[in-house]
Amino acid sequence: MNNSKWISHFQSNRRNRPEPVWEMPLTLTEDCRRALVLSLAEYQLGDGGGPCRLIARDAEAFRSTSAEVRQVVDMWFAEEAEHSRLLGGAVTRLGGEFITDTFAFRLFNHCRRFFDVQFEMLVLLLVEIVSTGYYRVIRRHCGDRPVAEMCALIIRDEVGHVMFHRDRLAAMFPEGPPAAWVLLFHLLGHACAAFLWLGHGRWLRTLGGTWAELHQHVRHGLRRFVRKLQPTRHPAPMAEQPPVHDWMHGRSSSAP
Ligand SMILES: [Fe+2]
Ligand SMILES: [Fe+2]
DSSP states (O other), X not given: OOHHHHHHHHHHTTSSOOOOOTTSOOOXXXXXXXXXXXXXXXXXXXXXXXXXXXXXXXXXXXXTTOHHHHHHHHHXXXXXXXHHHHHHHHHHHTTOOOOOOOHXXXXXXXXXXXXXXXXXXXXXXXXXXXXXXXXXXXXXXXXXXXXXXXXXXXXXXXXXXXXXXXXXXXXXXXXXXXXXXXXXXXXXXXHHHHHHHHXXXXXXXXXXXXHHHHHHHHHHHHHHHHHHHSOOSSOOOGGXXXXXXXXXXXXXXXXX
């Protein structure tokens, strides 16, 4: 994998990040405010708010593969920490309370520790695909400009993270992923989406979101990811690959 390309990506992604105007007047109904803040407070813990690093037993060996790998991984997690900070701004704006532990969060970390670092990164990738769907639903239905702007920033980062995993896995599977891997990928991805809806569905429904909407985002994200892992006969030169910004807005057929 071309690590320097990802170091450049993470460096350039630090630019042009306007902070949402958290002080804007709040116009949400009490039901919507409460649903939104309860959901975002859980996400504040899960999206960069816990151990913000790889935690599998062989994580350090993986990070030590090279100085570039270490830098890329650290820059990836620096963006995760930024998500937690942004979500913290939203929780404060909406008058919520911060959460330090949930059953879902403990289960998430247990899954990350249980196998090796490759499995942990697969879990994180699936969570990133599912979370991108979650943030798209929140952005569409939240009815609050600063929160919608925060979602746009996080979606932009997560799209980059998913592309990073695609590069990583394409290098691991030059002939395309094995059928068993694809099956596991889809099964875990749909399970992750169902688990998210189980925990957040009632709040998303209050805002006007539906399971069908979330599931459509997740299903498309999973399928697109697998499709882009298939080897191409004539890969585009690096400079011609679509930038994250275009992927984010679906301006290219390659959008994740
Ligand atoms: Fe994140
Ligand atoms: Fe991420």
